[in-house]
Amino acid sequence: MDGVSSDNLGFVECWNEILTPKWIRFRHLLSGNGKIHSDIAYDDFGIREGDRVLDIGCGFGETALEIARMVGPSGEVVGIDCTDAFLDIAEEERDAAGVSNVRYEIGDAQVCDLPEGYFDVAYSRFGVMFFQSAVRALRNANHALKPGGKLCLIVWRSLAENPCWGAAKEIALRHLPPPGENASTCGPGPFSMANEETDRAMLEAAGFPEVELFKRIDADVCIGRTIEEAIDYQILVGPSGEIVREAGEEGQRKLPDVRRDLHALLEPYLRADGVFMPSSTWAIMARKPA
Ligand SMILES: C[S@@+](CC[C@H](N)C(=O)[O-])C[C@H]1O[C@@H](n2cnc3c(N)ncnc32)[C@H](O)[C@@H]1O
Numbered sequence: 249m250d251g252v253s254s255d256n257l258g259f260v261e262c263w264n265e266i267l268t269p270k271w272i273r274f275r276h277l278l279s280g281n282g283k284i285h286s287d288i289a290y291d292d293f294g295i296r297e298g299d300r301v302l303d304i305g306c307g308f309g310e311t312a313l314e315i316a317r318m319v320g321p322s323g324e325v326v327g328i329d330c331t332d333a334f335l336d337i338a339e340e341e342r343d344a345a346g347v348s349n350v351r352y353e354i355g356d357a358q359v360c361d362l363p364e365g366y367f368d369v370a371y372s373r374f375g376v377m378f379f380q381s382a383v384r385a386l387r388n389a390n391h392a393l394k395p396g397g398k399l400c401l402i403v404w405r406s407l408a409e410n411p412c413w414g415a416a417k418e419i420a421l422r423h424l425p426p427p428g429e430n431a432s433t434c435g436p437g438p439f440s441m442a443n444e445e446t447d448r449a450m451l452e453a454a455g456f457p458e459v460e461l462f463k464r465i466d467a468d469v470c471i472g473r474t475i476e477e478a479i480d481y482q483i484l485v486g487p488s489g490e491i492v493r494e495a496g497e498e499g500q501r502k503l504p505d506v507r508r509d510l511h512a513l514l515e516p517y518l519r520a521d522g523v524f525m526p527s528s529t530w531a532i533m534a535r536k537p538a
Contacts, residue, residue, distance in 0.1 A: 260330045260356060266493070268333045270484050271307075277481060279310050281412075281469035281527065285402050286311060286373045288465050289531035293400040295319065299368040302392055303327040304357045304385065305375020309338025309350070315371065316350045325350045326367075328357050357385040362392035369393075373402040377440045386454030396538035399456055403441040405464065405528040407487065412469050412525035413438070416482035419509045420491040423502040427494035438486075447532065456534035463531045468524040472514075478523040479510045 271278060295301060297320045303312045306327030316325045327350065329335050335352045342350050353360065358379055370389035376382040389399060407414040441447050448459055472478025482488045483506060492499040492506065517523045 264331050264333070267485075268331060270489070272333070272337075274481055274485055275308060277470060277472065278485070279308060281471075282373050282402075283310065284467045284469055285465050285527075285529045285531075286314075288467070289400070289402050289463075290314075290318075292461050292463060292531055293369070293371070293398070293533060295369055295371070295400075296323075298322040300366060301325045301369045301371055302362070302367045302389060304370060304372035304389060305329055305378065306338065306352065307331075307334050307375075309335075309342060309352065311371070311373050312338065312350050312352070313342065313345065313347060316347050319349065321349055323349060327352045328355050328360055330354065330356050358388060359384075360388070362388060364391055365394050367392050367394065367397055369398045369400060371400045374404070374438070376401060377403055377438055382441065383450050383454050386450065386456070390455035390536055393536045395536060397536045399451070399532075399534045399536070401441075401530075401532040402465075403447070403530050403532065404438045405530055406442040407439050409442075409528040410439075410526070412471055412527045413486045413488075415513055415525065416486065416488035416510060417491065419513060420483075420488040420506055422509065423505050424491050424495040424499055427490055441530070444530070447530070451532075451534045455536060457537065459532065459534045461531060461533035464528060465531055466526065466528045469527045470522040470524055471517075473522045475511060475514055475518055475523060478514050479507050482510055482514075483507065 295315055295318045299319045300323060301315050301319060303315065303325055306312050306329050309327055312325045312327040319325065327338060332354060335354055338352050358381060370393055376385055379385045386399065404410060407417065444462060451459055472481050483492050483503065514523050517525050
């Protein structure tokens with residue numbers, strides 16, 4: 249892809265080459281859980297009919313389509329993402345749904361060309377934490393917002409506050425070493441915006457001195473429709489998945505031990521409709537000065 253900042257190249261490669269098949273396989277869990285949090289946050293974000301909205305790191309485009317309904321035919325949504333396969337799916341589903349006020353662009357959110365002062369809202373659910381420099385991407389979004397425009401983010405709180413990811417990581421680390429310094433990663437990582445003080449400083453540095461909302465959202469999320477699916481999910485994605493993958497052959501050798509311990513961990517969380525564990529995010533809203 250052209251136009252990827254050099255410090256982001258490895259992460260963009262990781263999304264396109266390593267994570268894509270796993271995200272497609274577990275889309276119902278990843279996007280389904282994102283929806284639990286974004287449905288709550290929409291009430292506070294107050295996206296209005298006629299708004300022009302930028303969806304940063306839009307993935308499969310589910311939120312772009314939801315927002316398209318909120319803004320109606322007089323508004324529009326532009327989704328930006330760096331992963332070709334996600335946008336192919338997003339475009340196919342948009343066309344199948346006959347939605348005409350959404351367009352997608354492939355690009356690195358840090359450096360892609362965005363029209364100056366064009367959008368009413370810059371939105372990102374679980375996107376910005378993966379960029380090499382979230383501040384750079386937020387500055388780019390700031391440039392694209394109208395004066396007085398809103399930035400709306402949903403980011404994970406800390407791993408300790410997210411047993412849906414953290415408990416399996418502890419089990420993986422019982423059997424395997426942490427990923428080394430040269431591990432292939434998808435960026436600074438899902439928990440890189442967990443700290444409120446740091447986030448406020450990042451927002452200020454990116455041109456959003458007024459933070460209007462910093463709200464904690466807690467929800468149980470589904471990590472598998474069955475125990476077996478929940479185990480597969482944890483050994484293939486998230487922090488535990490990264491540990492198993494980066495351990496290479498040793499990771500494969502220790503897999504039976506990891507699976508056994510994950511089974512014991514997850515069994516108490518099994519309900520009639522799947523395995524549910526606690527999760528926690530921040531819904532953040534900040535404004536570009538008018
Ligand atoms: C955790 S997913 C969230 C996807 C979607 N927003 C959702 O909530 O379902 C992070 C997304 O950010 C995208 N991404 C990562 N780095 C990016 C970058 N530098 N520029 C644009 N998109 C990026 C990935 O391809 C992926 O779709």
